[in-house]
Amino acid sequence: DAKxxxxxxxxxxxxxxxxxxxxxxxxxxxxxxxWYRQIHSQGPQYIIHGLKNNETNEMASLIITEDRKxxxxxxxHATLRDTAVYYCIVNTGNTPLVFGKGTRLSVxx
Amino acid sequence: xxxxxxxxxYLIKTRGQxxxxxxxxxxxxxxxxxxxxxxxxxxxxxxxxxSETQRNKGNFPGRFSGRQFSNSRSxxxxxTLELGDSALYLCASSLEPGGDYEQYFGPGTRxxxx
Numbered sequence: 001d002a003k004x005x006x007x008x009x010x011x012x013x014x015x016x017x018x019x020x021x022x023x024x025x026x027x028x029x030x031x032x033x034x035w036y037r038q039i040h041s042q043g044p045q046y047i048i049h050g051l052k053n054n055e056t057n058e059m060a061s062l063i064i065t066e067d068r069k070x071x072x073x074x075x076x077h078a079t080l081r082d083t084a085v086y087y088c089i090v091n092t093g094n095t096p097l098v099f100g101k102g103t104r105l106s107v108x109x
Numbered sequence: 110x111x112x113x114x115x116x117x118x119y120l121i122k123t124r125g126q127x128x129x130x131x132x133x134x135x136x137x138x139x140x141x142x143x144x145x146x147x148x149x150x151x152x153x154x155x156x157x158x159x160s161e162t163q164r165n166k167g168n169f170p171g172r173f174s175g176r177q178f179s180n181s182r183s184x185x186x187x188x189t190l191e192l193g194d195s196a197l198y199l200c201a202s203s204l205e206p207g208g209d210y211e212q213y214f215g216p217g218t219r220x221x222x223x
Contacts, residue, residue, distance in 0.1 A: 034211065043113075043199050043214030044152070051209075087152075093207040096142065096154035096165050 002100030003027070004088045009104040012082075018075040020103050022088030025069045030092050033064060035073045037084040038102075044087065047073065078107045111136065113202050113215035121221045127188040130218045134181050134202030140164075141183040142212060143175060146197040155198075158183055159206050187220075195222045 005023040012018040024033065034049040048055055048062045050071075055062045061074040075082055087102040114133045122128050134141050143155040154167040158177035175185040181202075187194055197219050201212040 043217050046211040046213055049211055099152035
């Protein structure tokens with residue numbers, strides 16, 4: 001079973017920041033937080049991952065709370081092409097990724 | 110740099126037949142994982158290979174098998190196909206196993222069993 005809880009769906013206006021929350025209250029000290037997304041009928045796409053510190057790359061920012069029990073993925077300027085299912089996964093890397101149901105993000109023009 | 114490639118992209122088979130799917134990882138990546146995606150069960154892990162050895166296996170029947178070659182390319186085989194095996198089969202590669210290495214997914218092979 002997935003160790004994360006995400007809202008089933010969210011809407012975001014085009015051009016605005018999309019903030020996707022994820023709860024992982026039972027995360028272990030050696031587990032990373034990964035985010036992937038899947039656009040309809042395509043393979044999942046890696047977005048970002050982190051262990052303790054906040055991370056930023058060209059796609060998104062990952063904010064992890066100090067107690068590591070939750071995190072937020074931020075897409076700074078959402079576009080229609082960001083409409084997808086977003087998966088938050090916690091994993092050490094030594095066990096398979098477990099995908100939950102994710103959050104279906106709809107970016108609206 | 111080329112991404113993960115999977116062949117074939119689409120496949121139609123009949124019940125009882127067997128099928129082999131192929132995955133070429135990103136150059137330099139040595140870890141390959143396979144997943145099955147269906148509307149009902151979502152994304153489920155099948156197996157993971159590293160250095161030609163199976164590291165992890167998901168909860169699937171023995172009809173599902175795989176292997177990895179010395180060049181890191183991987184194949185998976187499903188024997189005695191059932192209607193329920195219709196799914197999108199996804200391959201992912203990473204540099205190595207481990208938490209600090211992200212996985213990159215291929216476009217998938219869509220298998221239809223009739």
